[in-house]
Amino acid sequence: MSECQQKEIHQLQDEITALKKRLDQSQRMTALGELVSTTTHEFNNVLMTIINYAKMGMRHEDKETRDKAFAKINKAGMRASKITNAVLGMARNRSEHFELTDVAKLIDESMVLLEREMQKYRISVDMQIDDVPEISAIGNQIQQVLMNLLINARQAMSEGGQLVIKLQQNTANHTVDLSIRDYGPGIPQDKLRRIFDPYYTTKSGPDETGKGGTGVGLATCKNIIEAHGGKIRVESSVGKGTNFTLMFPMEVQKSPVPMARGIAGAVSQINAATQATGNVTH
Ligand SMILES: Nc1ncnc2c1ncn2[C@@H]1O[C@H](COP(=O)(O)OP(=O)(O)OP(=O)(O)O)[C@@H](O)[C@H]1O
Numbered sequence: 133m134s135e136c137q138q139k140e141i142h143q144l145q146d147e148i149t150a151l152k153k154r155l156d157q158s159q160r161m162t163a164l165g166e167l168v169s170t171t172t173h174e175f176n177n178v179l180m181t182i183i184n185y186a187k188m189g190m191r192h193e194d195k196e197t198r199d200k201a202f203a204k205i206n207k208a209g210m211r212a213s214k215i216t217n218a219v220l221g222m223a224r225n226r227s228e229h230f231e232l233t234d235v236a237k238l239i240d241e242s243m244v245l246l247e248r249e250m251q252k253y254r255i256s257v258d259m260q261i262d263d264v265p266e267i268s269a270i271g272n273q274i275q276q277v278l279m280n281l282l283i284n285a286r287q288a289m290s291e292g293g294q295l296v297i298k299l300q301q302n303t304a305n306h307t308v309d310l311s312i313r314d315y316g317p318g319i320p321q322d323k324l325r326r327i328f329d330p331y332y333t334t335k336s337g338p339d340e341t342g343k344g345g346t347g348v349g350l351a352t353c354k355n356i357i358e359a360h361g362g363k364i365r366v367e368s369s370v371g372k373g374t375n376f377t378l379m380f381p382m383e384v385q386k387s388p389v390p391m392a393r394g395i396a397g398a399v400s401q402i403n404a405a406t407q408a409t410g411n412v413t414h
């Protein structure tokens with residue numbers, strides 16, 4: 133190998149290291165930013181409800197109106213507590229180790245954070261949750277994957293629509309399968325093979341809820357799922373919608389895979405070719 137070639141290889145290695153760092157930072161910032169933005173929006177909604185019903189109760193002295201106001205305030209307070217619990221759950225669940233994880237619980241906690249947002253964008257959520265075995269997983273990471281898929285689906289249905297979340301056991305494959313289907317515009321075939329590329333986005337920037345547009349969401353999802361020994365599959369048809377399926381192995385993971393390997397995986401796939409069909413599995 134010539135000296136010139138060696139120099140070029142060193143330069144490329146440096147570039148890869150810099151890209152890895154950038155991807156890692158973007159992914160962390162996006163996840164944190166989205167969590168802060170979602171929680172703040174949700175909390176603000178709850179506070180508005182509490183303030184408005186408190187005002188109503190103060191204005192009207194009759195028992196019936198006051199009882200109604202108290203009931204609404206109580207309900208809003210319970211919701212606020214559910215939101216903080218979901219966030220605290222994520223904070224407590226910071227373990228970087230695999231542990232037996234209840235996927236249905238992660239879905240519930242994610243939906244608590246996104247419930248109001250789904251209502252606001254007129255998206256009805258159809259939950260088809262089977263009783264499935266716990267999987268070996270890093271809970272926070274799986275929740276991050278879920279949040280990105282749910283937000284992507286919501287953003288795809290700008291005029292409202294239906295979102296189907298299905299959790300089931302696939303006995304033939306020995307996997308626990310989680311699918312998130314939307315009835316948005318779908319993804320054209322030439323774009324489908326690029327959606328897992330880091331920084332690939334068709335969004336012009338964060339929307340009014342502060343989400344989307346970085347293009348690291350699906351790249352991160354893919355890394356996380358792969359680090360869990362699972363697969364992520366997408367099926368999409370233009371005009372009909374998109375379905376993402378996560379397939380987790382049922383057998384217990386033996387060797388924990390740190391996040392860093394996942395990020396390296398994303399960078400290494402920058403040049404990797406994916407198949408150009410109506411569905412892609414990673
Ligand atoms: N459910 C979906 N329906 C239609 N297009 C989708 C869907 N999910 C992803 N995409 C396409 O894939 C692209 C990449 O998605 P990805 O989640 O990686 O990034 P993003 O949502 O644009 O930004 P962010 O990094 O903030 O999540 C999107 O910009 C969009 O074009």
Ligand SMILES: [Mg+2]
Nearest residue numbers: 280284344349
């Ligand atoms: Mg996204």
